[in-house]
Amino acid sequence: MIPYGKQDINQSDIDAVVEVLQSDWLTQGPKVPAFEKAVCEASGANYAVAVNSATSALHIACLALGVGEGDVVWTSPITFVASANCALYCGAQVDFVDVDPVTGNMCAVALEAKLNIAQSQGKLPKVVIPVHLCGHSCDMEAISRLAREFGFKLIEDASHGIGGSYQGKRIGSCAFSDITVFSFHPVKIVTSAEGGMALTNSSELAEKMALLRSHGITKAAALMTRPTEGDWYYEQQQLGFNYRMTDLQAALGLSQMARLETFVQTRNELADTYRDALAQVSASVVEPLSDSHSAWHLMMVRLDVSAQRRQLFDAMRRSGIQVQVHYFPVYLQPYYQSNYQFQEGYCPQAEQFYQSILTLPLHCHLTDASVQFIVSQLKALMDSTANTDGGH
The missing domain is CATH 3.40.640.10 (Type I PLP-dependent aspartate aminotransferase-like (Major domain))
Structure with a gap:
């Protein structure tokens, strides 16, 4: 994995x-x-x-x-x-x-x-x-x-x-x-x-x-x-x-x-590799502001609205890639809804953002080849999902 x-x-x-x-x-x-x-x-x-x-x-x-x-x-x-x-x-x-x-x-x-x-x-x-x-x-x-x-x-x-x-x-x-x-x-x-x-x-x-x-x-x-x-x-x-x-x-x-700068540089280089690889995929990288330099803790992408995230998530996990989702809006957690009466629709942009995001692996043990593999798997599964949806 x-x-x-x-x-x-x-x-x-x-x-x-x-x-x-x-x-x-x-x-x-x-x-x-x-x-x-x-x-x-x-x-x-x-x-x-x-x-x-x-x-x-x-x-x-x-x-x-x-x-x-x-x-x-x-x-x-x-x-x-x-x-x-x-x-x-x-x-x-x-x-x-x-x-x-x-x-x-x-x-x-x-x-x-x-x-x-x-x-x-x-x-x-x-x-x-x-x-x-x-x-x-x-x-x-x-x-x-x-x-x-x-x-x-x-x-x-x-x-x-x-x-x-x-x-x-x-x-x-x-x-x-x-x-x-x-x-x-x-x-x-x-x-x-x-x-x-x-x-x-x-x-x-x-x-x-x-x-x-x-x-x-x-x-x-x-x-x-x-x-x-x-x-x-x-x-x-x-x-x-x-x-x-x-x-x-x-x-x-x-x-x-002592290795902070190396860690951040490696993550930025991997982010560049992801960005290039994802150019042919119906997914866009969640990018930092133009006047900032990100530490790139997470590689978060926004999926095309037609993509079935749950299917992709499960399929990527089955293929040995631990994708993740960050984060379910806090106010929709059961504790907040039951104790503070927050309801769906409270922050509509946050809810739409949450519905479209997927986190791909990003850490210093990854190589360019592993990034290419992750993106190729994602693309193949997205193409497969799109073809399946088109057949109904």
Whole structure:
């Protein structure tokens, strides 16, 4: 089976993890801050807070920005559920902004229209979370302009985006947002086995998130409310969480960061191969914005409306190619429909986008030959489906 995503682990990665296993530190040691520093240097942000998942990073990012009961957070419906769930964890409400039908990313025009309505009703969002689907940046200049105009905070869900850039600024630099979140899940660009990171240029936000990731506890003398009683003394100042990343995970992530540029270059080269191969197929690549450089986490294509996606999906899987679909609109998930009364048709562009998309394999173990094979199988199956449909 050719997987849709796969980690790239080399001997240097293994050696880095073994080194930690043989050290005095397994959980909270020197590798975590070293990993944070490496990601800051690669992205251009001033501060980074490593945690055990991107979901945790989204949660503490919302809390650091003051999201709580009575607040509303908006995000994209075409994303993993964590982009929305993080608001609910804070006791806030969540709502969705329709997507651009071409990119599948949050549509700035739809966002502005929704903001104007919300302003007239006195229900503006506290935070908006655009999602960089596939590693393709959203139109952050337009979204950032709206944030300044309407007074909301921005969290970039860049779980797919490390190594990419927009308008010459690296994703993660927080040039257009308050906080950016990365994921290091095994299928992502860089992996720490499991993990995430929240980046910001605000020392205050970084301090809040660092406190929240570890039970709300601090040992920093400058933050104490009472004089320290000794090296053993600590204070719990907030109700925080056990969201810490271990040194084992950080060692793997730090080792992987040395190959970030190679990973992204390889993915871009494979995307070019896909683009050329798909020119003769009734499927179009979901492309990044022209003023951006994508990390190409996912190779997502839009199928011709006549194609039978379920038939293609099943047939591709039978042929040994693990295609996937990213993502079922979050508000149509049973939990959201039963608890928040979202209905079909709420974000029509998102629903149409979802109905047409298919994710093809994309990872650094693929070769040009494997891409040609995947596309040839897709074309043959699409031709077969079209011929079968034509016979009825």
